[in-house]
Amino acid sequence: MAIKNALLVDDSKVARFALSKLLESRDMEVNMAGSAEEALDFLKSHDRPDVIFMDHLMPGMNGVEATKAIKNNPETAGIPIIMCTSKKSSSFMEEARNFGVYNILTKPPHNEGLNLMLEQLASDVEQGNVPEAPVEMNGHDLRESDDEPMDFPEDASVQLSPKAESGLNGQSAPNVVPLTSDLIEQIARSAVKTHINNRLHELLSSLFDEQFDHLKRALDETRSRQEATIEERLESLSKMLDERTRNLRDEVAAEVNLNLGRELTSLKKELSKNAGFTSE
Known part of the structure; x- marks a missing residue:
């Protein structure tokens, strides 16, 4: 089964444009969504695509x-x-496949790797080897290594896994660790780092989109100016040729008329000499 159509889900216009060009070079029909919400609405109102390229963040x-x-x-x-991300560690790929993702496409995409991935997907679909989606994720979440910000009460603590040795009653005693200032600071730094990374991703995406729009406008304006300049030059050249050949046409017409007049005069003389019958 050939992969004929795809849905691209990415908030970056540049990323959507780059990947769509690679897919269109394979004669694929490409639909695009600028957000996950838009993609879900698209799936509700359109035929299902053969594959979805989903941006991670x-x-x-x-x-x-x-x-x-x-x-x-x-x-x-x-x-x-197929999840598109810059993070392609072995643990991330394994967790992604357990989550139901078919494969990971590293950003920025390359034509050779993309072609191999789509060919393998077509083969797996034809043979029925595409992994099925798990029913439950058991609380697993496919995120970056940093955690999201959390609020903790003053007397909060962390319960670690119980140790191997048992207590007096034969049961393992839980290992409770209080949230010290150092641990809270570490969690806060991790949360700030995650927030900064997400914000930086949004800013870079906006910057790329702005530069893409600016470049597209500049190219359109340059193309329009070039077309106008070429049209103006062609019109000027046409006028110049018409003006220069006008005199030439007049001279050629005068020369033709003169030659025709001479030929007609000579023909009349010949006819007048040969008019009537001779003695022979």
Whole structure:
């Protein structure tokens, strides 16, 4: 089964444009969504695509949450999802596949790797080897290594896994660790780092989109100016040729008329000499 159409989900216009060009070079029909919410609305009102390329980090609903929603819907659970991300560690790939993601496409995408991935997908779909979506994720969430910000009460503590040795009653005693200032500071730094990374991603995406729009406008304006200049030059050249050939046409016409007049005069003389019958 050939992969004929795809849905691209990415908040970056530059990323959507780059990947769409690679897919269109394979004669694929490409639909695009600028957010996860837009992608879910698209799936509700359109025919299901052969594959979905889902960006990992997006403002609002991220790629993980969108993948959850797609895989939990029986009507869309069978659509293969390729997650686009710059993070391609072995642990991330394993967790992604357990989550129902077919494969990971590293950003920025390359034509050779993309072609191999789509060919393998087509083969797996034809042979029925596409992994099915798990029913439950058991609390697993496909995120970056940093945690989201959390609020803790003053007397909060952390319960670690029980040790191997048993207590007096034969049961393992839980290991409770209080949230010290150092631990809270470490969690806070992790949360700030995550927030900064997400904000930086949004700013870079906006910057790329702005530069893409600016470059597109500049190219359109340059193309329009070039077309106007070429048209103006062609019109000027046409006028110049018409003006220069006008005198030439007049001279040629005068010369032709003169030669025709001479030929007619000579012909009349010949006819006058040969008029009537001779003695012979």
